[in-house]
Amino acid sequence: MPVISSPYRVGPAGAPxxxxxxxxFALAVMVCRLFAIYSFHIYDDAFITFxxxxxxxxxxxxxxxxxxxxxxxxxxxxxxxxxxxxxxxRLGLPVIQSALTLNILCDGISxxxxxxxxxxxxxxxxxxxxAFAVIPEIGRISVGGMEPxxxxxxxxxxxxxxxxxRFQLAGWLAxxxxxxxxxxxxxxxxxxxxxxxxxREIVSFAxxxxxxxxxxxxxxxxxxxxxxPQSVRAKAGGHGLGPHLSRVAAILAQGLGPSLAMRAAVxxxxxxxxxxxxxxTPARAFIAFGLAIVSAYCxxxxxxxxxxxxxxxxxxxxxxxxxxxxxxxxxxxxxxAWRMERPSTGASLALxxxxxxxxxxxxxxxxxxxxxxxxxAMREWIAKEHIQRDKPTILASDIGAIGFxxxxxxxxxEGLVWPEARKFGWQLDVIKAHRPDxxxxxxTSYRLEPFINDPIAALYEPLARFTTTDDERLAPDVASLxxxxxxxxxxxxxxxxxxxxx
Numbered sequence: 001m002p003v004i005s006s007p008y009r010v011g012p013a014g015a016p017x018x019x020x021x022x023x024x025f026a027l028a029v030m031v032c033r034l035f036a037i038y039s040f041h042i043y044d045d046a047f048i049t050f051x052x053x054x055x056x057x058x059x060x061x062x063x064x065x066x067x068x069x070x071x072x073x074x075x076x077x078x079x080x081x082x083x084x085x086x087x088x089x090r091l092g093l094p095v096i097q098s099a100l101t102l103n104i105l106c107d108g109i110s111x112x113x114x115x116x117x118x119x120x121x122x123x124x125x126x127x128x129x130x131a132f133a134v135i136p137e138i139g140r141i142s143v144g145g146m147e148p149x150x151x152x153x154x155x156x157x158x159x160x161x162x163x164x165x166r167f168q169l170a171g172w173l174a175x176x177x178x179x180x181x182x183x184x185x186x187x188x189x190x191x192x193x194x195x196x197x198x199x200r201e202i203v204s205f206a207x208x209x210x211x212x213x214x215x216x217x218x219x220x221x222x223x224x225x226x227x228x229p230q231s232v233r234a235k236a237g238g239h240g241l242g243p244h245l246s247r248v249a250a251i252l253a254q255g256l257g258p259s260l261a262m263r264a265a266v267x268x269x270x271x272x273x274x275x276x277x278x279x280x281t282p283a284r285a286f287i288a289f290g291l292a293i294v295s296a297y298c299x300x301x302x303x304x305x306x307x308x309x310x311x312x313x314x315x316x317x318x319x320x321x322x323x324x325x326x327x328x329x330x331x332x333x334x335x336x337a338w339r340m341e342r343p344s345t346g347a348s349l350a351l352x353x354x355x356x357x358x359x360x361x362x363x364x365x366x367x368x369x370x371x372x373x374x375x376x377a378m379r380e381w382i383a384k385e386h387i388q389r390d391k392p393t394i395l396a397s398d399i400g401a402i403g404f405x406x407x408x409x410x411x412x413x414e415g416l417v418w419p420e421a422r423k424f425g426w427q428l429d430v431i432k433a434h435r436p437d438x439x440x441x442x443x444t445s446y447r448l449e450p451f452i453n454d455p456i457a458a459l460y461e462p463l464a465r466f467t468t469t470d471d472e473r474l475a476p477d478v479a480s481l482x483x484x485x486x487x488x489x490x491x492x493x494x495x496x497x498x499x500x501x502x
Contacts, residue, residue: 046145047400075417080179148310175212272323290315
């Protein structure tokens with residue numbers, strides 16, 4: 001197959017998408033995200049960044065526990081996103097709604113950029129936008145309150161800028177992306193290899209990258225003593241680095257096929273991945289970035305979470321569009337009657353409306369249970385216990401929501417925002433050493449069973465349980481506890497603390 005220079009073209013591509021169609025698909029993506037809010041809750045980790053943003057806006061600095069002797073500690077992996085969220089906080093706007101608004105806008109712009117990069121193949125552009133709008137795993141990440149939508153839109157913007165030879169703009173966008181997630185360093189390298197050909201282009205691109213990199217490195221080192229976030233170091237130390245074959249399958253599944261439907265479409269998407277490079281599509285740099293992220297996780301072996309894969313899943317949508325379009329084109333060469341025609345404007349608008357209806361029905365069928373039953377119950381308990389007034393110490397492994405809503409000192413047993421925790425091998429060891437006023441333990445055998453079976457448990461009394469299930473027992477059967485993490489918590493209070501505050 002011959003290599004065709006960008007903009008790519010294989011066979012009759014049809015008329016490009018009009019503005020009305022492009023805007024309709026971008027709007028459909030944003031409306032789908034609004035409906036997704038009713039199905040998916042905020043990630044607990046997102047609340048960590050929210051608390052950092054609020055403290056920064058309040059003048060306390062980019063810290064999690066203002067005034068604590070171990071601060072400042074950079075416990076968020078995304079300082080750029082925290083800084084962005086601090087701006088609406090400074091204006092008095094609620095941080096959760098600000099994060100969701102920002103992410104939904106980012107996804108709308110990402111849809112526009114994705115269709116622009118696939119403009120030479122309107123069918124591929126339409127399919128990519130539809131997949132981006134309707135796939136639940138993508139919508140779940142988008143409305144989870146984390147930084148991936150901003151991470152993706154900056155990467156897409158940098159690629160689009162280079163496609164129009166705006167090297168300096170691309171440099172700024174790629175550099176800012178590095179402040180959102182450290183994986184963007186790979187984006188800088190990919191863009192440099194794929195696009196830069198002359199010294200003038202290299203200098204134009206490199207200057208903003210160097211400026212932002214220098215400011216970030218010097219600033220973070222001056223404030224925190226090092227530019228690498230504590231959260232990154234804690235996760236690396238806690239889960240180990242190096243290839244882990246047991247994790248490779250999980251990483252590939254999360255990044256390339258987190259659902260049964262997506263796995264069934266992997267052969268077509270795989271064809272799209274290959275053709276993106278053979279045909280030199282304008283989207284190939286972004287697709288390469290998505291594949292690089294998955295490959296890096298496999299090589300490094302660090303434990304991953306679903307939101308790490310937003311860029312790879314977005315790249316998967318582009319590859320799916322290319323793969324379906326190419327498959328139809330190849331089949332049409334053998335049998336012209338099978339040719340897939342570019343839909344009319346009316347049909348395109350109908351497709352955009354259909355995905356919105358689909359996501360709306362999904363939201364109705366699968367409502368979010370975590371927000372009312374876990375976060376809502378947690379807020380009620382915090383008010384009842386006067387946590388914000390009394391400012392006790394709370395030890396937890398999931399520190400996001402409890403830290404955000406309580407506004408008290410949090411001892412993080414994972415060491416993301418509290419470095420001393422890394423000195424202990426187990427959460428139980430932290431409890432024995434510090435005996436915090438409150439404990440919030442995840443209801444799993446890994447977390448709860450060692451505590452219940454230890455004499456230290458006699459010093460604490462269970463008070464409340466935050467769970468999406470009907471099981472509200474404060475003394476659950478240890479033998480029936482799941483091993484893997486679930487968003488199910490029991491809160492304990494130290495008995496002598498109860499006497500002291502009565």
